[in-house]
Amino acid sequence: MDFSILADAYQRIEKTSKRIEMTKYLVDLVKSTPARDLPKIVYLTQGKLYPDFAGIEIGMAEKMAVKSVSIATGLTDEEINRDLRKTGDLGLTASLELERAAPERKKPLTVDRVYKVLDEVAHTAGPGSAEKKVKLLASLLSNATPTEAKYIVRIVTGKLRLGVADMTMLDALALTYGEGPEARPLIERAYNITSDLGEVASALATKGVSKIRDFHIELGKPIRPMLAERVHAPEEAAEKLGAEFVAEYKYDGERVQVHKNGKRIMLFSRRLENITGQFPDVVALARNSIAATAAILEAEIVAMNPATGDMRPFQELMRRRRKYGVAEAAKELPASVFFFDCLYAEGRDYTGEPYPERREALARSLRIGDAVNLAQNKIVRGTDELESFFEKAVEEGCEGVVAKSTGSESIYRAGARGWLWIKYKREYRSEMTDTADLVVVGGYYGRGRRAGVYGSLLMACYDDKTDTFKSVTKLGAGLTDKDLAELPGRLSPYVLEHVSPRVDAKERPDVWFEPSLVLEIIGAEITLSPIHTCGYNRFREGSGLAIRFPRFTGRYREDKAPEDATTEEEIIEMYESRLRKVAA
Numbered sequence: 001m002d003f004s005i006l007a008d009a010y011q012r013i014e015k016t017s018k019r020i021e022m023t024k025y026l027v028d029l030v031k032s033t034p035a036r037d038l039p040k041i042v043y044l045t046q047g048k049l050y051p052d053f054a055g056i057e058i059g060m061a062e063k064m065a066v067k068s069v070s071i072a073t074g075l076t077d078e079e080i081n082r083d084l085r086k087t088g089d090l091g092l093t094a095s096l097e098l099e100r101a102a103p104e105r106k107k108p109l110t111v112d113r114v115y116k117v118l119d120e121v122a123h124t125a126g127p128g129s130a131e132k133k134v135k136l137l138a139s140l141l142s143n144a145t146p147t148e149a150k151y152i153v154r155i156v157t158g159k160l161r162l163g164v165a166d167m168t169m170l171d172a173l174a175l176t177y178g179e180g181p182e183a184r185p186l187i188e189r190a191y192n193i194t195s196d197l198g199e200v201a202s203a204l205a206t207k208g209v210s211k212i213r214d215f216h217i218e219l220g221k222p223i224r225p226m227l228a229e230r231v232h233a234p235e236e237a238a239e240k241l242g243a244e245f246v247a248e249y250k251y252d253g254e255r256v257q258v259h260k261n262g263k264r265i266m267l268f269s270r271r272l273e274n275i276t277g278q279f280p281d282v283v284a285l286a287r288n289s290i291a292a293t294a295a296i297l298e299a300e301i302v303a304m305n306p307a308t309g310d311m312r313p314f315q316e317l318m319r320r321r322r323k324y325g326v327a328e329a330a331k332e333l334p335a336s337v338f339f340f341d342c343l344y345a346e347g348r349d350y351t352g353e354p355y356p357e358r359r360e361a362l363a364r365s366l367r368i369g370d371a372v373n374l375a376q377n378k379i380v381r382g383t384d385e386l387e388s389f390f391e392k393a394v395e396e397g398c399e400g401v402v403a404k405s406t407g408s409e410s411i412y413r414a415g416a417r418g419w420l421w422i423k424y425k426r427e428y429r430s431e432m433t434d435t436a437d438l439v440v441v442g443g444y445y446g447r448g449r450r451a452g453v454y455g456s457l458l459m460a461c462y463d464d465k466t467d468t469f470k471s472v473t474k475l476g477a478g479l480t481d482k483d484l485a486e487l488p489g490r491l492s493p494y495v496l497e498h499v500s501p502r503v504d505a506k507e508r509p510d511v512w513f514e515p516s517l518v519l520e521i522i523g524a525e526i527t528l529s530p531i532h533t534c535g536y537n538r539f540r541e542g543s544g545l546a547i548r549f550p551r552f553t554g555r556y557r558e559d560k561a562p563e564d565a566t567t568e569e570e571i572i573e574m575y576e577s578r579l580r581k582v583a584a
């Protein structure tokens, strides 16, 4: 097939802003494409050569493409750049300059040739690769018409942007190959379970729509994720899901789809990129803890504080998304994995099964260990139960909960956002902008690197009305090795056999202390919490306030007596004032 057919179609698609028209042009294009070229045009139309999960990008910098245009037109780089400053689009510049230079074209470009050359560009690496890429592109442009050149340059530099969404392409494929309205959902399902439009197109063109039913899940190809609707109050969730449903912790990390095929592990992100290389520790955990030989499981990766076992905020996990120093980052911020769904195990597709079956399959497929967990879940009846489960989740460092239907309809709907899953996130939170001085009232033995010392401390504020200390957070972050080594000595004079009568706490630390040592901390925010006693019952029955993600600033406030610590009223005021600002 001549590339000019594709370029002409792009020309038409680019000019319309109506989806119906765009689909019509796509249908015309699909109809005029022979089966063997169809996957190529499907990828090219979205500016790609492969589905996203393959992780292969053409990736040619504009500066290099300028050189190719210069070779094809006989103009200098400066001349091309001067024109580029006017048009702002190297594709357009290439097309205008080729029109002017009118080089002699040997034979028409085919889709196959363009695809092959671009593929070579994508796979060229190592020393001398820049020059080779420039030459490859120039060889295409020298034989391209001005219109063809415009689109080739845009594809190569990642600027095609025709606005053809996956769903529009599926519409065009369904209109061309579907035999009736029932074809569309079947075609969409094939796409949802393979995330590969090219493969779906190829199957339709070569085997016909009747065979699309045979599409099945394949290890190594990500399944498009099921997504949740959102509510702002627990009542709304209960309204949608009925008298009884399940609630799961909504972990604040990165979603991952883990594919295990024998010893091979692959990790895919929510956006279906292959992120296996980013998380060597998760790969190792998955290899050792997925009992099934073949499985596709979904989980949330959460950054952990290695010493305290506390979850860290999402932003810290993002520090692990890097090209270099991957192994160091894994050591500094090890990850825990919280599994929440099973889509496939030992040859069986679970996506059509309801939640309880999938959860059972998930439990069967896993060996739970130190950093490998099943997402906390609970069957809840009514909004009160949901609310207290939610507060427990937030307390432990989660974003909120995902309420999930457990009825017969509760299948895994790949690629769809719907009411079978409902997220309810913390909104009653207030950012913490000021530091607080809190009193150490308890200690927890450390693990790992912190074995033998206190891994974290139970911290309290002061209630001057009752002369008691009320717990408000658990502090682990910000304590240096020196602090950790010194703390047992500093605290030993205050160790008590039981809780001090002046301490009001629901937590049970390993060691109790007489309130004495004051530390300055800064937290990320203040939230409602069922387990801390600061501001208890003040904002909600059965809840107090907690400082989330506290960090020691390094300042021992030895100048302060415990009674000089930040008071309960001050924390309440901090919570309220920020809430007021958010509301305003």
Ligand code: ATP
Binding pocket: 226, 227, 228, 229, 248, 249, 250, 251, 252, 253, 254, 255, 270, 300, 340, 375, 402, 423
């Ligand atoms: P958000 O930014 O709220 O996470 P989203 O658009 O990425 O939104 P949604 O489907 O709307 O995704 O919300 C559910 C998300 O919550 C999932 O994508 C997943 O990353 C995360 N998550 C954490 N814990 C769970 C859980 N137990 N079950 C399902 N999803 C969970």
